[in-house]
Amino acid sequence: MNRRLLLIVFCVVNAFVVAAQQPAGNYQSGFKREDNRFYFTNTNSKVIIEFCTPSVFRVRSSWNGTFEGNEPWMVVQYKFSPVSVTAQQTGTQFVLTTTALQIKVNKKPFRIEVYNSKGALLSADNQGMYKNGDTVACVKKLTADEHFFGFGERMDFLDRRQKKLTLNVGRGKGLPHIIGAYNVLEANYCPIPFFMSTKGYGIFFHNSFPTRWDMGASQPNSYSFAADGGELDYYFIDGPLFSSILEQYTSLTGRSPLLPQFALGLHVGTYSGGTWGYEQLTSDEYVIQLAKKLREMGIPADLLWLDSTWRIFGKTGGKGATSFEWRETFKDPAAMFDSLYALHYSMVGLHLRPRFDNGNRIKLLDTAQQLKYTYPEGNYAGEFVNFFDSNAVNFWWQHGVMRVASIGAKFLKTDEGSAFGALANESEKTGPQGNNIPSLHNLFPIAYAKAPYEKFQQYSNLRGLNHTREGYAGIQRYPFIFAGDWPSEWQYFPAVITAGLNIGVSGVGYWTHCMGGFEHIADPELYIRWVQFGMLSPLAMVFGMDHPGYKEPWNYGVDALRNFKKYDSLRYALLPYLYSNAYTQYKTGMPLMRALVLQYQNDENVYNITDQYMLGPAMMVCPVTTKGAQTRTVYLPRGNWYNYFTGEEFTGGCYLNVLTPPDTLPVFVKDGSIIATQPVMKYVGEKPVDVITLDVYPGGYAAFELYEDDGKTLAYQKGEYAVTKMICADLDNGYSIEIDKPAGAFIPPAHNWLIKFHVNHRPSVIAENNKPLPNVSSESALNNAAGWFYDAAKKVVYIRAATGNSDNVRIKVD
Secondary structure (H helix, E strand, O other): OHHHHHHHHHHHHHHHHHHHOEEOOOEEEEEEEEOOEEEEEEOOOEEEEEEEEOOEEEEEEEOOOOOOOOOOOOOOOOOOOOOOOEEEEOOOEEEEEOOOEEEEEEOOOOEEEEEEOOOOEEEEEEEEEEEEOOEEEEEEEOOOOOOEEEEEOOOOOOOOOOOEEEEOOEOOOOOOOOOOOOOOOOOEOOEEEEEEEOOOEEEEEOOOOOEEEEOOOOOOOEEEEEEOOOOEEEEEEEOOOHHHHHHHHHHHHOOOOOOOHHHHOEEEEEOOOOOOOOHHHOOHHHHHHHHHHHHHOOOOOOEEEEOHHHEOOOOOOHHHOEOOOEOOOOOOHHHHHHHHHHOOOOEEEEEEOOEEOEOOOOEHHHHHHHOOOEOOEOOEOOOEEOOOOHHHHHHHHHHHHHHHHOOOOOEEEEOOHHHOOOOOOOOOOOOOOOOOHHHHHOOHHHHHHHHHHHHHHHHHOOOOOEEEOOOOOOHHHOOEEEOOOOOOOHHHHHHHHHHHHHHHOOOOOOEEOOOOOOOOOOOHHHHHHHHHHHHOOOOEEEOOOOOOOOOOHHHHOHHHHHHHHHHHHHHHHOHHHHHHHHHHHHHHOOOOEEEHHHHOOOOHHHOOOOOOEEEOOOEEEOOOOOOOOOEEEEEEOOOEEEEOOOOOEEEOOEEEEEEOOOOOOOEEEEOOEEEEEOOOOOOOOOOOOOEEEEEEEOOOEEEEEEEEOOOOOHHHHHOOOEEEEEEEEEEOOEEEEEEOOOEEOOOOOOOEEEEEEEOOOOOOOEEEOOEEOOEOOOOHHHOOOOEEEEEOOOOEEEEEOOOOOOOOEEEEEO
């Protein structure tokens, strides 16, 4: 009897849920075209299909007959050129055809199918679009061979097939582990409602509410996405390559701008000698001595910022608020900034939080509340700066940030953007609550990061820089995030790497993390391994709150210090390669740090590899994430690969077991690559780059474009840059290497070329511009004279060109 009763109750509840769902319904009337938009009126909804380009269209559904206006935070491109679309109607469907896609809109029920230009089905609605209460959702068919990548900075998985997830800015609720770490399954500092399918398309769910995704976990033949409110509004993007999908997605949401070139150097954070609980130990003198020690020890570094303990925490908001009042232990902040810049640090920044507070002398919270520049919290005037209001932003800048910018601060670390409408990390504060807050919670980190990025850029006439922890779709514009406060434990190291891979396939190119972890004293071996990864991340940052070590490399032993200098120097040597690929990122959306699936989309072996990645198109980095490991397994995709440090060559399409002594990070270079390096410097611009070295790995055809500009201003956006094209091609009896003279409005400094040509045999003759180059007796003989030398042990031909970058260079190797 009880079972029968339960069954009846279940059926009634289930029937009620189904009845509560309002599908789009059946098409009734109203089909028309206005510019790129096609309108449909259904029994329950109105739908607009808008073509942005021949390969991108937008679907919007409304159950009340109205559509929301354009928002400026996620999407920056709403106007598009006319798209040629052929529209046909039959008794059962509409067919909309462009040069790239064919969209079949079935009338009863209203559902969408998408085919590519070859007639292959890319995507089809299953249940299709529906509304249930405030929830809007869409259910699509899932094919047997389909896999999904994206969704923002997730730390758990790369391939999302058969997974569920919720996207809402935050790092999870509570502290589930006694060591203080948050849950990597929930961590979501930078969720992005966008994915790419191995079927060759992407979907961007243009909705700022919390979203829920079921990518085949509940039903093996369908996947779904739903939002807790707002409009059902999504963009469909045809690739078929992931690189093309990313390029089109970032044309909608914006690209990562070029950072100042020195921002590709090392970022150093400091608690100024006293983390929380030790604030009395902070001082401006500690910061100056730290900066001096880095220089004295020959550790290259370019940026430095002071974390939260530079200021008093205020009277009302506790530790999380910002008073803009210096702690009394900082005797002369202006002189401190002067000293740091005299030591050739290019930018010095400060940490803050998004809430105003009153200090001992400065009463910014009171004033901002009176002017209604804080976001209200019910009957309380609130403490959060209303970064959605330009007047509030101007007040925050003029009366808050300018107090530190005017004496030397040049960027901010905007922390705790997730606390707007949610529990703050270090207090009971939750920020504004109410019906409209869930739609703003995910947008707040974007508005928060945008304000200082643009204000400092205008004030200093330098490219903007802002360092933030949280974001959402579009955060790549403002311009980089870090992975958050993860403990210095081995178990969190691989999760951080996964986060970097996921954020890259989600359109955010500049990303970093705390080398060695943030909380707790790190195991020296963990510190060594994490630093190796950190120096070959998109941005390199060292920072920690472990007192008194603070992740400063000399505090982790002689081996750790040696390792730190080795890989820091490698990063500075790679700046021409990194900067050129940063320009590619700005132009195309392809990130510096690339999950292997971005370049090997059709190789199922890479779908779940989360401990290898491409740094730019040529270098594969393979961090060691196991304590005590002397070897690790590496997957080499098809092609020929070279060990970057030893030159040993391998045939790809296989797994490889490689030796990994503690000071060695496995790095492989694929054939058909050119990697540009420069002499190591203590800071960017320390001395002229007289010689650029080109590591050339032949493989039928190798190409590289060296990008150069002034490295600091926005002139590059007006075309003031230079590109030097380089090509290496296999010939019947040898190779040719061509280096064009720079092309563009910018005139780069003079460079000489040293070519390291990786081949396993000694050439007979090498000629430059049809003139033979002398074969010299040693590599060192090329320091000041043109010629070539073959190192049989390294299997490298060293070629010093006689012609610099003032003219074309044509080298033939026989």
